[in-house]
Amino acid sequence: MTPMKKFDPASLLVARTAAADEGAIIRMAQKSRDLRALGHDVVSLTVGEPDFDTPDNIQQAATRAMKAGFTHYSPVAGIPELRAAVSKKLKAENNLDYAASEIVLANGAKQAIANAVLSIIDEGDEVIMLAPFWVSYETTVRFAGGTPVVLHSGISEGYKVPASRIAAAVTPRTKLLILNSPCNPSGAVWSPAELEEIAAIVLAHPQMMVLSDEIYEYIIFEGTMKSIGALPGMRERTITVNGFSKGFAMTGWRLGYTAAVEPISKAIARIQSTITTGANQFVQRAAIEALEGPRGAVEAMRLRYKARRDMVMAALKKIEGVAISPIPATFYALPDVSAVLGKKSGNHVLDTPEALCDWLLESHGVATVPGTAFGAATSIRLSFAASEADLEKALGRIATALNGIS
Ligand SMILES: Cc1ncc(COP(=O)(O)O)c(C=O)c1O
Incomplete structure (x- = not known):
């Protein structure tokens, strides 16, 4: 033997x-x-x-929700009340037009990004990343089998890749461009004119979308940030990602979301259903307080x-x-x-x-x-x-x- x-x-x-x-x-x-x-x-x-620490009104809302019995599974895409609250917030604060049914709550923006990338990126698809960028974009794209196309920019460009270089990098295989304004790690914020230039590139290529990660939107010191998904024609072309970790100091609670048109948001929910099911239910209840309660x-x-x-x-x-x-x-x-x-x-x-x-x-x-x-x-x-x-x-x-x- x-x-x-x-x-x-x-x-x-x-x-x-x-x-x-x-x-x-x-x-x-x-x-x-x-x-x-x-x-x-x-x-x-x-x-x-x-x-x-997380603001007290949010902590209290979570405690109340737990005591009220919201300790069970949540619907995969999130509780209807929070999906509606996010839809309202996106309209009021970001001029983004997404119905509650187009919002999917996830266990952190990180999962929201992974859900989105896994929904639309396949072997060999190219994803344009504007360096400097948050590390996880690259690993997530590789995880999905995609090919990161990294475009670099230095301090003399304010760490923002000029639109001409983005346009030159688009190929028939380019499916996604990841934008993170305000940006981790540079702190850069894209101006409305710069967003319009990027939108024009995306709109010129029918196979292409933007993932716009807006998780630092509340930590802004000069000017304002604009959402690329609010520009004409960009609603269908954008997956907006946001979350509660940074602005509301809720990193450990694990809650984020995507907003995207229906075929995509449905696929995102299916991916999430396979991996983790819906986000924590009492955290979602507390998130309604985060969005609608006092912001002091x-x-x-x-x-x-x-x-x-x-x-x-x-x-x-x-x-x-x-x-x-x-x-x-x-x-x-x-x-x-x-x-x-x-x-x-x-x-x-x-x-x-x-x-x-x-x-x-x-x-x-x-x-x-x-x-x-x-x-x-x-x-x-x-x-x-x-x-x-x-x-x-x-x-x-x-x-x-x-x-x-x-
Ligand atoms: C740019 C960016 N997006 C997303 C995330 C992930 O946030 P979350 O804690 O919601 O998963 C981070 C966290 O560091 C980040 O810096």
Whole structure:
């Protein structure tokens, strides 16, 4: 009898699992936790998560809903009351015209994006991404078998890819363009004129749609953000994604949504039904309070982020070798560190953003994320969703570190 081959669980894994990379943000956050556990004093500016707790009126609404027995399965696409509240919000705040039946609630905007991508992207379909972009877009597109087409832009362009380069990248296989305004990681906001240019490109190609991720809409300091789906002709061509994590400080509650025309929203619900069923029911009840209750806490958080933004800008501007562009929105800064790359500090050769971030963490106790993870090869990302005291400490350390290299 031939001996049986030893069971190797790793040999069962399929390529898709490699596409689902845990990501640089999680790795850097974990590394800073490990160093802290060893007794090091580390300030982490890695994670894009509000440091505020969820506003009290929203917490209370969840408690009431739980007590009232809303602890059962939700309809897959969400409870009708919240779908109606989202439809109303999109009309009133974003001038978007989607009926309640075109809204699908998901377990976070991340799932909403995955639902949308899995609904329309197949093997070999191309998806245009405007770098710098949020890491998960790329992994999700690869997960679906799609081909990311990454277009780069630098700090001199305000981290916004010009429309001419987008138009040149469209092929007959281009099915989707992912737009994230306000943008994680750059904080950039696309102007109405820039959105019109993108819309014109999409409308010229009948096989193409936009996924517009608007999750940072309430964290805006200058100007206003507009939804591309509100432009003429764009209702059918846009899947709008939004969620409760950032603006309402509800990251752990896991609630987001898509708005899209019916054939697409129905497919999105089918994908979600296969994977997770409907989102948590008492969280959905609380989300109605988030949308329709008082917004004082949301505004108070925005003002705190704005003050921190000012603090970060002022500090970074004074550091040798660091270039910074305006940050009209979000709680991220994406300083360009080209002038630092290639320099040395003792034995450390700071030739890549990864090397720079590792050195900042290991030698100076500040955790940041290499821009490479976001398609920004000469930048690092700092999250200022951190206390003012931590920010002051971290910015002081970064200044000491960078001003001390030759
Ligand atoms: C641009 C962007 N979209 C979506 C998400 C996901 O948000 P959620 O917590 O709702 O899944 C994030 C979270 O970091 C994000 O930065």
